[in-house]
Amino acid sequence: MAAAAAAAAGSGAPREEEGSSGEAAVPPPQAPTSAPGARLSRLPLARVKALVKADPDVTLAGQEAIFILARAAELFVETIAKDAYCCAQQGKRKTLQRRDLDNAIEAVDEFAFLEGTLD
């Protein structure tokens, strides 16, 4: 399944250390390389590129744009996790549940675009 995405994106972005497919299997997608500045982005650019290409209106996207989208997605994950955690904290729980996420989406205006998309 992700093989299709990986194959489609396989020709692009070979230079980034995150370029390999990174399947949904248990081990993390790549071992840390010793390249300087290796932690610029943890999400594999190939997957992000596959998402970008899924938009029928998009013709081309520059490498920098893909990189920034990946980084923005990381920031987004951090942000929504923290906001959802606030809800869990109020319930004195130490495990984030799906409902915490739903509450965060409802409460935070910037997350309005997510409404109805997670089901």
Next chain:
Amino acid sequence: MAERPEDLNLPNAVITRIIKEALPDGVNISKEARSAISRAASVFVLYATSCANNFAMKGKRKTLNASDVLSAMEEMEFQRFITPLKEALEAYRREQKGKKEASEQKKKDKDRKTDSEEQDKTRDEDNDEDEERLEEEEQNEEEEVDN
């Protein structure tokens, strides 16, 4: 399978790691919440792409560039991302430049050993090759328009 764009998920392991690092120690996340966040991240990328594409089209460009994405962040009311994203972009550009210079240097050294006449030819090829690996079209035009 990947019938809908939202099903193109980002790797679970990476998503989990990002979440855990964002939260205090000892906090866990349920599988449902984790996969919902992963899905949300995909939707975020799709939405940001669409917004960024609008900016590109307004600028009569066919290639999305970094500033289109930054404009999209503003439009989506994620202004707080803009500064960290700009910093990341600077670092990324430095790294790309460093890589290019390193590989140019290697080629130079190699050529010096073999034949010094062919040095200049290969340097030009490198410039074109490295800029945009995604598609071959419109690579040089768009690179200049970033700022």
